[in-house]
Amino acid sequence: MRFSINIPNFGDFAGPRHVATVAAAAEQAGWDGLFIWDHVLYRGHQGRPFGDPWMALTAAALATSRIRLGTLLTPVPRYRLPQLARQVATLDNLSNGRVTFGAGLGGPLKDEYRSFGDTAEPRVLAERLDEGLDLLRRFWSGEPVDHRGRHYEVQDVTLVPATVQRPGPPVWIGGFWPRRAPMRRAARWDGAVPLFETAGHGYPPDAAEVRDLIGYVRKHRPAESGRPFELVLGGVTPADAAKARDVIGPLHDAGATWWDERQIEDGPDVDRLAPVLSRIEAGPPSL
Numbered sequence: 001m002r003f004s005i006n007i008p009n010f011g012d013f014a015g016p017r018h019v020a021t022v023a024a025a026a027e028q029a030g031w032d033g034l035f036i037w038d039h040v041l042y043r044g045h046q047g048r049p050f051g052d053p054w055m056a057l058t059a060a061a062l063a064t065s066r067i068r069l070g071t072l073l074t075p076v077p078r079y080r081l082p083q084l085a086r087q088v089a090t091l092d093n094l095s096n097g098r099v100t101f102g103a104g105l106g107g108p109l110k111d112e113y114r115s116f117g118d119t120a121e122p123r124v125l126a127e128r129l130d131e132g133l134d135l136l137r138r139f140w141s142g143e144p145v146d147h148r149g150r151h152y153e154v155q156d157v158t159l160v161p162a163t164v165q166r167p168g169p170p171v172w173i174g175g176f177w178p179r180r181a182p183m184r185r186a187a188r189w190d191g192a193v194p195l196f197e198t199a200g201h202g203y204p205p206d207a208a209e210v211r212d213l214i215g216y217v218r219k220h221r222p223a224e225s226g227r228p229f230e231l232v233l234g235g236v237t238p239a240d241a242a243k244a245r246d247v248i249g250p251l252h253d254a255g256a257t258w259w260d261e262r263q264i265e266d267g268p269d270v271d272r273l274a275p276v277l278s279r280i281e282a283g284p285p286s287l
Contacts, residue, residue: 011271
């Protein structure tokens, strides 16, 4: 099992220098990854400064040499795909192949889409997500791309350099369990980052629900994929190693491969540097 730190892209973490500080501390303390949210508007946290996650991750890449870096998660339908493809490929080259790409619809849909004149219809956004993910993987290849789809058109485009990782960075898909569609999507890619309707952000899920989820994903995973599959769960753990094992052990046994250390979303520390650094410096949980 591997262990990552999860931070929002607002509050103290709107500043790339603070994100670089977090990344360097996480690498020094033995964590395996740093993942940052990707919001342009989240009215529940309105009034706080927001930063661009790709600029923040660039600062993190320059401050580290080992840990995985990425977004959890990027709302692909909100982006212009060529721009997003270049941002990810640039970061993957800068970090020497350490990017993990977390993707989904994002949310709140009204904030992230409708506030800017875009549709917030989940079915349409899901279509754009699926078509967009396939196009991103093709863009990352460095090979010529021609495409005429329901939502995107590309005419003889080659984007270079390609990503260091081939055929591209691992793609992890987010979504709420027990909604099935996002987990069917995840089964086609490299990992699932589920949130649970029975456990708020920062609260560990129930191991029985995790077993149900991983069974569902395995049922829908293409047999010929041949790629490793990650199940990423997250929440708050105490710095005390024995107590942390009590939280994570049953989830590891149920099939989790990553633990993503998070703050409680509506708590006072979610976007504050000092408490996050304190937890990082205590080190990752141990099984």
